[in-house]
Amino acid sequence: MEVGSRWRREEENRQIHDPFPLPVRWHSAREDVADHDENVYRVLPDSTSPAPGVAELRGSLADVVDTYRSLPSGRMVVLGRAGSGKTVLTLRFLLDLLKIRRRADPVPVIVGLGSWDPGAASLRDWLTDQLERDHPEFAATSYGSTTLAAALVEAGLVLPVLDGFDEIADGLRRPALRALNATTLPLLLTSRPDEYVAAVEDVDVLTSAAVVELCDLTVSDLAAYLPRTARKRRFGGKAATVWDPVLAELTEHPERPGCANLVLVLATPLMVGLARAVYSDQPGRDPAELLDTERFGTPEAIETHLFDTFVPTAYQDRPGGEQSRWDVRRVPYWLGYLAKHLDRLGSRDLAWWQLGNTLGASIRMLVVGVLAGAGVGLAEWLVMGLVSGVLLGPEAAKEYLFGLGLVDTAHVTLAAGLAFALAHGLAFVSGTAALEPSRSRIGVRKGRTNRFRVFVSRFRVGLLAGALFGVLIGIVWGIIRWLVSGKAEALLGGLIDAFLCSVVFGLGAGVSYGVIGMLETSRDIRSISSPADLLRLNRRTVLAQLCLFGPMFGLVVAFGGALVVAVFQGILGPLSYGVLGGFLWGSIGMVGGGLGYVLCMTAWGQWVVFARIYLPLTGRLPWKVPAFLDDAYRRGVLRQAGTVYQFRHARLHDHLSRVFEERDNA
Template identity: 50%
Template sequence: MTSEFSALLRRLRHAAGMTQEALAERAGVGVRTIRGLETGERADPRVTTVRLLADALRLRPQEREELLAAAVHRPVGGGRPEDPSGDGSRPDVPDDRAEPIEAGRPASALHDTLADTSEQLAQAVATRWRREEEQRQVHDPYPLPVRWRPVAEELTDHWANIRRLPAGGTHGPLDLSGQLDEIVGVYGRIPSGRLVVLGRSGSGKTVLAVRFVLDHLRSRGRTEAVPVIFSIGSWDPTAVTFRDWLAAQLTRDHPGLAAPGPGGPSLAAALVETGRVLPVLDGFDEIADGLRRPALEALNATTLPLLLTSRPAEYAAAVAETDVLTSAAAVELTDLTVSDLADYLPRTTRKARGGALPATAWDPVLSELREQPLSAAGAHLAAVLTTPLMVTLARAVYSDTPGNDPAALLDTQRFHGPEQLEDHLLDNFTTTVYRALPGHGQGSGGRRTVDPERAKYWLGYLAHHLTRLDTPNLEWWRLGHGLHRTTRTWVTALVISLCIGLVDCVVGTLFDPLRFQLADGLAVGSLAGLLFGVAYWFMVAAKDTVVAPSGVRMKIFGREGKTRRKSLRRLAVGLLCGLVFGVGYGFVHGVLNGVLAHIDVPTMLAAGLGDGIIYGLVFALGAGPTLGLLTLFESPLDIRSAVNPISLLRTNCRTVATQLLLWAPAFGLLVGLAFVVVIRPLPALLGPLVWSLATALKLGVISGLGGALGYALSLTAWGQWAVFSRFWLPLTGRLPWAVVPFLEDAYRRGVLRQAGAVYQFRHARLQHHLARAYRSPGVRQPPT
């Protein structure tokens, strides 16, 4: 039933000459939301949503008040019906950001579900970034100063737009001055909720983004949006819309958000569509050059509040090609001063012994910077130590490493300019964090002992891998994607061939002589490797798609139409692959039996053909239904199932194990039953056939185990991790055999950071430096 608000919204939209789709796009809400509000299906719109609609419709002040009054069921200019005071307040709605609740009516199940999900997401985000600050030693001894200043006017929108003023309103600039611990307050002064933070490499943009998220979460109300950091460098705006990309990133980092949401395809999509996620977009400059303009245009097509970080040159170039970020204010981070260094660096190292004053090893360096700023040594070092990144590296190399004297940074014979100093700090950072500590060993219970040169080589490969993929995200399920597609296909086929051949030999010896089974295992392994290799090529490698973590568990009922259609496609693929494999294996099996029985060639070929028909039907009837069942039984995990990359890896490992527990007995049972069913009517067509229940049992066991292994290794994320990260890349020396401990150790040492379900290098400069060093001519793998 339509309401006063529904009729009013529809009338105002028609008066503005806008379709529902156009209003939804301009307001930054879903079309389904607009449709529901106009039909009365959604009778309790959020005040923030109504304000977005009013902004998009460009309503006059009186029309805005009328629309807001209709939304919360109160007369214009007066109090709500349940608020006789007339001041517009209500005890159960503390502020305008809360959900409006009609008198005597409980909150809707939709809002309760999304509010609970938002709370869980907020807890996961806060936990993750608090841990990240600890790993980065941000508060040891205190956060480095991060300040900002206004940017050139051509990089910001009109102040009237930023202030969301109606036509004719005053539009003076806002006071956006502040420092790191004031970022939430500064952001709160911006009515549009859109802020661009510019800063050169290492200037503290990511530190500011993290501090914004944590401080915002501390003061966040239950119904306010949850700030979430997204590495925007991985977004391709020409392939996926902004909201869809946000939902996909949320699903990747929080697999439970893939669960079907109320009125939407997933909880992640519902959170984005209802404005319950505040995007903190880190690294606009990391988007590919040709995609920055469409990315900025796509962001301008929405009115979502957001915080965007970028290097100045890349953002300015994108603005020159199209326009500024609509309704966004912008600030630029400033350099650290010598006074900042004098306050910070001495407190990161031990005091020198003796003397009346608590002198430190940094005193000679700081004296040079203060007293002789124009000297070559002072000028070069002052140019380097202007960003938190370089100060952090200098601290790691000299304050945190006993025996290293920071006065070496003043050696102009060794360092001819700022570039050499930066390369020195980047080079020595890895060596420093992997240094062997006195009395520390592999079994001491502390950090792993890793040779610094080998660690640098392995990290160099990882950095090179990310550079080739043009992404900052180190995803464990994509570690093999740095290899050529043909190489990946052959390696996958080889590993599957070896595994299935071994299974056939081991299990088959329980039923047949070893000599026969060795030949049978060679034939089965070769055919299976070839078949799964071809399937992998067409389903994954040729399309260069990603076998992403499935993040599923078994569920039988409540399936969606899309899932059922996918199951039918898998059923068809399974029938075809089973038929091809069965015909090939059956023919080889018949010929092999003929050779061992010393029968003539025509009879041997006839036997091979007959076995090919039998085994083709048997494997088709086994593989098709099993693949369909695997898809039909998938269901999302709990939202708290994965809080970091290793947790997601272990979760996916359990998922694959569950799938194998389903695949192996189901496929084996179906193959065994199909063998019995197919055998009975065929003697009349093909002549006498030799079979027994033992033969059916053997075929079922080998088929179940072999088929499950082939599927897991080729078509699951964990399988691809096992093939490449646990076998091929360590075998070729690109990574250590213990990959997971190495990555966790690199995270604990501060070389890597966690960003949801992926790792990233702690600093983009460090990644680029390691990748360049890995590609340098003459670089060879260090000896074991």
């Protein structure tokens, strides 16, 4: 099953089974944060059978599925402090449940709760959106407008594993708990204790839910695990690891301040994982330094040291291992920028299509305008040069390309750039520039979809965008001609051009966008298992759309423009738009319209503009962003959650963001 294979890869990447899983144990939480035993076990008031007793719940990773299945309510809450192993538990819960799942049982799906706003979407609607994002094949419609994801959620065939109740914004946790209580959905919920207890005290317990809390690791747990992660070496005539003397010190002298601090830090799997990465996986490092109270006088100082050292260690070249392709001095800055970017979005999910969303509107307009204007100007220069060469000979083409053609190209570049920048600015201000990746591909649309309705809906959007572009380019071009010539008639000509261009470009964009909508299909899309898969799928989809949109737009502009000019000939004065003019406008419009569509109306276009050009150009990210993100995942700095990345842990995210902000403000 695709869900199981995806999370098994994630478990392997986190080295959970290397050499064996850390012991994540749990016991029942305090009674006042859990519902009555009778509600958890669905004991009716007139029943003579007592509830089995939730207070006795206790176990380890291997027991969580059996315990959950023993709860008739199907609702369970797992509490644990930061780094205590909640995410590891949810992974093991999902994989173990899938092993014994029968065909009619719901499929467990892990989703991070941090992006849920209960005031904007119900739990079922939000869960449906998450499924469609991480599994684009579920965005296909089953009947009418209902997607497969919505149908699965409504049919109870999805078991939500809701990770990170504490990640919900502070002011939304109480409404979120009320919304969870308003449903009867079986679920497993994880949270830090303080945030969950505060919500319970203000609202109520989670209805019919048993609540367990994760235990801290002990020195015995560390002694059984850490030496087996490090290579044996000769010390004093016998084989030992760098951890053996440290663990002996923790066992024999627990009262010493350095030992007490280190035991407190290594009580969670997160910090043990960081310590392993820094000292076990990298030769030449001695963890005995962690006991030095002059360097690390508090547990917080040890944690800061581990966080600061983890990223450089993860990217350090290892003998016989993978060599880093990145400038290690720049890696913390790039990761810090990504962490701060997520803070501005208020999200833990690093989505490739959102990397430009935290830039200001003026910067976005400038970048889109420069790139689009340059593309259209270059197309005009080449097309006009080619036509001059065909009609008038090579000398005329050379004279145009390096004479008058340069002036015309500058005018077209400026006009198209300003028009695209203004159009993108309007879309950004209205909120429509926050584009989602396409969940469709070009093909024969099947099912019960009304093709005419799809065409009309898309036609309206294209008509508005094309008309707006035509008005802007006509007015801007008129102003440029007026400034160059100083003649007021140029302004009137610009207004006439604006009207004609709005009609021609509006029709061209409307027809092209409508036909593309009719040919889009979300059926039979292969399973998407990573952010890179979704990126590749969107690139192919957008390029296929461009191959349709560009020529179709160019043909409508060429022949439709001639028809519009014929209709308004004499009404607006003598107008010139012959066969050659139609061909030239159609060719330039094909490139300009296609380029504008990609840059302004697709998530992949925004990714190219900002993640592949602007952000690397300004030093915020490396030039090969996809490779960098994938490499960070393989090195254990990032993790995959469906089609998005997340930092290995929220505390690492927060640390990198804080360090980046301090450096940026220094």
